Amino acid sequence: MRTCKLLLPLLALAGLLAIVASCAQMKTVPGLPASHPETLVVGQQVNCAECHEDQKKGTMKPFNSFSHTQSFVKNHRFYAASDDRLCSTCHKSSFCNDCHTNQVEMKPSIKYGNRPDREMPHRGNFITMHKIEGKLDPASCYRCHGRANNERCVACHR
């Protein structure tokens, strides 16, 4: 008990010192810029490796991994989950929320009917197709709709 009483203040002091030391070093930790220094062309499949040869210190990941190949676009959830700060240097949050949102009535493919290159989900007659796709991979529905209980879902799924 006595040892504990001695240890606790020591541990607290060590913790405090660690925090102070960390704060003192924070200025040396690099960060990403708020926005991409050059405006990129709308609709362009960005190839980061065209300009960036090595990884940026703020991301600590190879920039080439973020080149917008078709594979990247299909699997973008993996990249956004661990480093959406890099996404936000070029994309506003609303770019993500065009599809990933809680309460919206209009399908993204209708909102962006003039941008078929954006590969918006649920194009065409998805109201029929979701009966097949939902059985194939229910997790893919849950990722966007599971916590949203969209009004459109609730209308039929009673």
Next chain:
Amino acid sequence: MKKAFCALLCAALFAATSSGTLAADVTVDSSTLFGIGRRDISGASKERLLPATEFLGITADKLADGNLSLHLYGWGRADLADKSFNSDKSSGSLTYGYLQYRFNQAGTTVRAGRLFVREGIVNEQIDGISARTDLPMGFGLSFFGGATVHTAHISGETSDGKGDTLYGGRVNYRYKGLLEIGLSGVYESASPTLVTHTAGDYRRVGGDIWITPVKAVDIIGHSSYNTETQKFAEHTYLLNVKPLQHLVVTGEFNQHREQSYLYAWTMFSAAALNPNDKSSSAGLSASYEINKNLELAADYKHYSREFGSADRFGFDTRVNYKDNSIRGGIGYHYLNAGEGFAIGANPSASYHEFRCYAMRDTKSYFAAIDLLGDFFKDKIYNENSAWEATGSLGYHFTPALALSGDLSYGRNPQFTEEAKALLRLTYNMTYNMTYTGIGGKK
């Protein structure tokens, strides 16, 4: 919510003016869409539909000392004729509305308001606060907490099945450019008791990883564990290999223990699912950029559930010319799936899917055409196919202001014939606003 809005705007104004200057880059993104249609349901009177929907985003950057920003985005709909969506003639929602302060070092950001959080296994919307920073020696830390954003009530219930508060966070460690590992968790207060549905509390922990052992290889993924069911909920991993500069070969593996992963999906009473049921998928894809104008991709995926397995394969091609002002794409996929995945009593769920699109964008006009067709191996509701053609034509009045119109027509098992028309007015502009008040910088 109105109170929260006012508080946010007041806070932004106070922060901006407290430094003696009012300076900001204000970006306005507005899309006003008028839908035009008729609804003719047998046994009911014909309805004329004219919904007007406004999507509005406002971003004010460089407030106060230059590191503060305000972000607002939401939508509203008003029916100018008969009711178009539900029993209300108008509706709307604030998607996000938050203040963000971004420190100059260590990528530190603090956000407060309605916001989306993406941290490892977590992807949530809250009314609250989130903060994130990198730390020395490769560590990083983030946390969030606040009120759950409630949505539509589940049928027959008086709630959406979610708890009222939500919090969580992530710690991570990075080693040079080779490795990042993270631990994250989310905890929601107890879900409400429901009348006919089974609600499950939303509480998960998990780990994520990103390894780049050599420059041409990435392994990314995460696993999550449901602390309520005390079972793993999800394993999802991606392997990227770049043997050539413009070739990416991707392998993917996903496995979900359905009860544990879907546990908080109250609409389907997922907490009551069989705890042993799993769904898995594994796939392989390759995309190759032949030159700046042409990219080819091919993919294959195998799906497996308790009641059967299915396979999907196909290809996509993308082209662009004249500095991206002409773009197009062609794709084909075939799903081979048995009766377990079929609609109704059909013997299979197999279908072919074709898609092609083309776009032209000039300084004055822009146009697009999009064709999508699904051709079923076995008829669905007595129809062989579902297809839709959409054409869009627009005009840029100025670089910021454009008017466009879409027409689409299709046939499908659900509605037999479906025709839609839409008018779209878009306005995207950034204003640089600078006002120097008394006592401001000289």
